[in-house]
Amino acid sequence: MEEPLLSVRGLTKHFKPAGFSRGAVVRALEDVSFDVPRGKVVGLVGESGSGKTTIGRSVLRLVEPTSGEVRFNGIDLTKLSAAEMRRQRKSMQYIFQDPFASLSPRMTIGQILTEGLEIQRVGTRQERTQRAKAALEAVDLPADAFERYAHEFSGGQRQRIGIARSLALEPQLIVADEPASALDVSIQAQIVNLLRDLQIRLGLTMLFISHDLAVVEYICDTVIVLYLGRIMELAPSEQLYADPRHPYTRALLSAIPNPDPTKCRTRQILKGDIPSPANPPSGCVFRTRCPYAVERCAGVVPPLEEVSPGHFKACIRHEVSG
Amino acid sequence: MSAPAAIPASRRGPIARALGRFVTNRMALLGLTVFIVILMAILSYPLWWAYTPNQIDLRALNKGPSASHWFGTDGVGRDVFARLMQGGRISLLVAVTSVAVSLVIGFLVGAVSSFSGRVVDGAIMRLVDLAMTLPPVILLLVLASIVGTGIVPTIAVISLLSWPVLSRMVRARLLELRERDFVVAARGMGAGMGHLLFRHGLPNCIDILVVYATLQIANAILLEAGLSFLGLGIAPPEASWGNMLNAARSTSVLEQYVWQWMFPGGALVTTVLAINFVGDGLRDAFDPRSDLQ
Numbered sequence: 174m175e176e177p178l179l180s181v182r183g184l185t186k187h188f189k190p191a192g193f194s195r196g197a198v199v200r201a202l203e204d205v206s207f208d209v210p211r212g213k214v215v216g217l218v219g220e221s222g223s224g225k226t227t228i229g230r231s232v233l234r235l236v237e238p239t240s241g242e243v244r245f246n247g248i249d250l251t252k253l254s255a256a257e258m259r260r261q262r263k264s265m266q267y268i269f270q271d272p273f274a275s276l277s278p279r280m281t282i283g284q285i286l287t288e289g290l291e292i293q294r295v296g297t298r299q300e301r302t303q304r305a306k307a308a309l310e311a312v313d314l315p316a317d318a319f320e321r322y323a324h325e326f327s328g329g330q331r332q333r334i335g336i337a338r339s340l341a342l343e344p345q346l347i348v349a350d351e352p353a354s355a356l357d358v359s360i361q362a363q364i365v366n367l368l369r370d371l372q373i374r375l376g377l378t379m380l381f382i383s384h385d386l387a388v389v390e391y392i393c394d395t396v397i398v399l400y401l402g403r404i405m406e407l408a409p410s411e412q413l414y415a416d417p418r419h420p421y422t423r424a425l426l427s428a429i430p431n432p433d434p435t436k437c438r439t440r441q442i443l444k445g446d447i448p449s450p451a452n453p454p455s456g457c458v459f460r461t462r463c464p465y466a467v468e469r470c471a472g473v474v475p476p477l478e479e480v481s482p483g484h485f486k487a488c489i490r491h492e493v494s495g
Numbered sequence: 496m497s498a499p500a501a502i503p504a505s506r507r508g509p510i511a512r513a514l515g516r517f518v519t520n521r522m523a524l525l526g527l528t529v530f531i532v533i534l535m536a537i538l539s540y541p542l543w544w545a546y547t548p549n550q551i552d553l554r555a556l557n558k559g560p561s562a563s564h565w566f567g568t569d570g571v572g573r574d575v576f577a578r579l580m581q582g583g584r585i586s587l588l589v590a591v592t593s594v595a596v597s598l599v600i601g602f603l604v605g606a607v608s609s610f611s612g613r614v615v616d617g618a619i620m621r622l623v624d625l626a627m628t629l630p631p632v633i634l635l636l637v638l639a640s641i642v643g644t645g646i647v648p649t650i651a652v653i654s655l656l657s658w659p660v661l662s663r664m665v666r667a668r669l670l671e672l673r674e675r676d677f678v679v680a681a682r683g684m685g686a687g688m689g690h691l692l693f694r695h696g697l698p699n700c701i702d703i704l705v706v707y708a709t710l711q712i713a714n715a716i717l718l719e720a721g722l723s724f725l726g727l728g729i730a731p732p733e734a735s736w737g738n739m740l741n742a743a744r745s746t747s748v749l750e751q752y753v754w755q756w757m758f759p760g761g762a763l764v765t766t767v768l769a770i771n772f773v774g775d776g777l778r779d780a781f782d783p784r785s786d787l788q
């Protein structure tokens with residue numbers, strides 16, 4: 174089998190409290206492993222605080238992982254020196270959730286789009302401008318946007334600029350962190366469709382982060398369900414929706430209104446709140462809200478087990494999760 | 496509102512918009528005009544004024560203002576107007592240079608502090624705290640008595656006294672900036688320290704730097720005057736506004752030869768006030784809240 178473009182193994186991130194204060198360590202990620210094959214889209218879903226952004230940023234080393242490996246083209250990024258890492262950054266780009274915070278208010282769109290090319294010393298000034306203009310065209314923005322400032326554009330247009338910036342470097346991997354969720358509902362679909370088209374047209378490999386299972390189903394080949402910094406279930410997209418195995422995934426899916434009344438799932442409401450990642454439950458982190466939790470669940474951390482080819486779940490009660 | 500050819504406000508960059516707000520501020524414009532007039536006079540006086548600052552006229556000691564000596568003469572017969580202009584050159588030179596030096600030191604210390612680890616940052620900030628809590632007058636006197644008098648020592652003393660405030664503001668701004676998504680984006684594209692500092696850090700500190708520089712120039716003029724008045728700044732026969740006031744401080748001069756202290760004092764107050772108006776205007780113009788209107 175072909176080597177995946179991105180291969181994450183045992184990724185763990187603990188945030189130490191800032192300064193000299195003695196607050197608790199936040200366990201944002203705990204032993205996360207997954208692959209992103211070339212040309213595929215892998216989705217990361219989970220509630221707020223489940224560690225989606227932390228995974229996305231750790232993968233690009235915008236956050237330094239506490240431990241674990243991030244192999245990109247077979248190279249372990251976590252072992253690279255700062256200078257070597259800077260060279261790798263050309264091939265991997267991040268798309269931010271908030272299009273208002275992600276564009277500098279003091280730069281023109283042209284400067285924003287050529288910034289990466291300049292940093293990576295790609296081509297001459299003219300070539301850089303040309304590539305930036307091509308990227309602008311790829312996201313359906315007019316060429317006269319080049320001389321303007323970000324504040325002149327709407328949220329949706331700004332997000333297109335953000336996407337154009339990440340495309341300008343012609344990366345192999347794109348991490349899109351909830352690229353549509355800060356936008357108007359009417360614009361969200363446009364942005365997701367644009368990303369989908371670009372991904373197919375340019376053969377991009379993408380890690381697509383979202384808290385919305387419906388969006389993920391549409392755009393992703395594989396879906397990873399996260400809860401409190403751990404993977405609960407990982408499966409090919411159709412399988413996850415057709416045959417969810419983990420109690421958490423089932424609960425999430427049952428919360429989506431189903432347009433087909435014959436297949437109406439029994440709606441499960443999750444009780445309680447997500448526990449604090451500073452003090453996660455022992456054993457299965459989901460047990461405080463799981464309708465099937467038994468005493469055993471507090472004792473062991475459920476390993477991620479393969480239930481069918483490419484379909485993994487982390488639950489020890491096989492009698493309920495199959 | 497504006498001429499049809501003008502670019503609409505929303506099409507301009509943030510600095511252009513701030514300057515656009517500045518020119519609508521009457522007091523600031525008045526301050527700027529007064530300052531420019533003073534500056535032009537100071538710079539060009541040798542071309543159109545008959546006397547030089549150290550030219551002694553023994554036939555005209557302590558003479559009051561007249562057609563030939565507009566601002567009168569001092570106790571050794573030197574022309575007060577010429578000394579005032581020359582003193583203005585020295586005072587402004589000292590102020591501008593010391594502010595430029597403290598801008599560079601303040602920005603760099605703030606920058607180093609903001610991206611170094613906890614220990615270095617902590618150490619630098621304690622040093623800054625110390626420098627800020629020491630009574631400035633005492634610090635000034637101690638420094639001045641160590642480095643001595645003259646133009647360069649005076650510049651050094653004033654610079655050393657003023658950078659800590661700036662470095663604190665720059666550090667706070669850079670720390671905030673570091674977490675902003677567009678800076679993370681630049682890091683994600685492989686930006687090194689130089690790019691981050693000069694393409695993102697500096698432009699986003701420009702408001703702090705401009706306002707600080709303006710207000711600090713006024714402050715430095717006063718510091719120089721204070722030092723020279725105490726005999727620790729610019730030493731005679733070189734003229735400065737401070738040492739002209741110093742020379743005129745005896746009771747007899749204060750009472751009988753009013754022009755010898757009134758003109759340097761007036762020049763000092765007018766210049767400092769004018770610069771302060773400009774500084775206040777710039778501060779309002781760069782206030783991020785005014786962008787929302």
Ligand SMILES: Nc1ncnc2c1ncn2[C@@H]1O[C@H](COP(=O)(O)OP(=O)(O)OP(=O)(O)O)[C@@H](O)[C@H]1O
Pocket residue numbers: 188199200201219220221222223224225226227228384450
């Ligand atoms: N810099 C940080 N310092 C301390 N804790 C952090 C930091 N960044 C994230 N965390 C914590 O790590 C956990 C995971 O955060 P993360 O931002 O990855 O979640 P997320 O899944 O992206 O959530 P959201 O949907 O709200 O974006 C949260 O509990 C968060 O408070």
Ligand code: SF4
Pocket residue numbers: 420421457458459460461463464465466467470475487488489490
């Ligand atoms: S391991 Fe136990 S608590 Fe966790 S999901 Fe399975 S049944 Fe629920």
Ligand SMILES: [Mg+2]
Pocket residue numbers: 225226227350
């Ligand atoms: Mg997030």
